[in-house]
Amino acid sequence: MFKALAALAILGASTAHAMPATYKMSCRQAADLVASRGAVVMRTSAHTYDRYVAHQGYCSVGETTRPAFVPTTDSASCFVGYRCVQDNRGDGGGAPL
Numbered sequence: 001m002f003k004a005l006a007a008l009a010i011l012g013a014s015t016a017h018a019m020p021a022t023y024k025m026s027c028r029q030a031a032d033l034v035a036s037r038g039a040v041v042m043r044t045s046a047h048t049y050d051r052y053v054a055h056q057g058y059c060s061v062g063e064t065t066r067p068a069f070v071p072t073t074d075s076a077s078c079f080v081g082y083r084c085v086q087d088n089r090g091d092g093g094g095a096p097l
Contacts, residue, residue: 027078059084
């Protein structure tokens with residue numbers, strides 16, 4: 001979530017509306033967008049957003065992936081890829097690729 005906040009700060013509030021909105025596209029469109037870009041910040045409602053990735057290679061050291069499900073026009077819970085989250089395994093590294 002911190003990365004998404006930092007991305008929005010860099011983009012500026014005026015471009016926030018230019019972010020893709022999952023709730024305005026089909027499940028396939030949202031999943032294809034993540035797959036094609038590798039990593040993308042998308043809005044999931046008018047006031048919420050997050051960063052979604054195709055695989056762990058888009059995460060930072062010390063992070064791992066968790067499946068990400070978002071609302072779309074044709075699904076209340078569409079799998080679009082993954083979110084990067086802090087790895088809490090205690091070994092200091094992310095999961096192997």
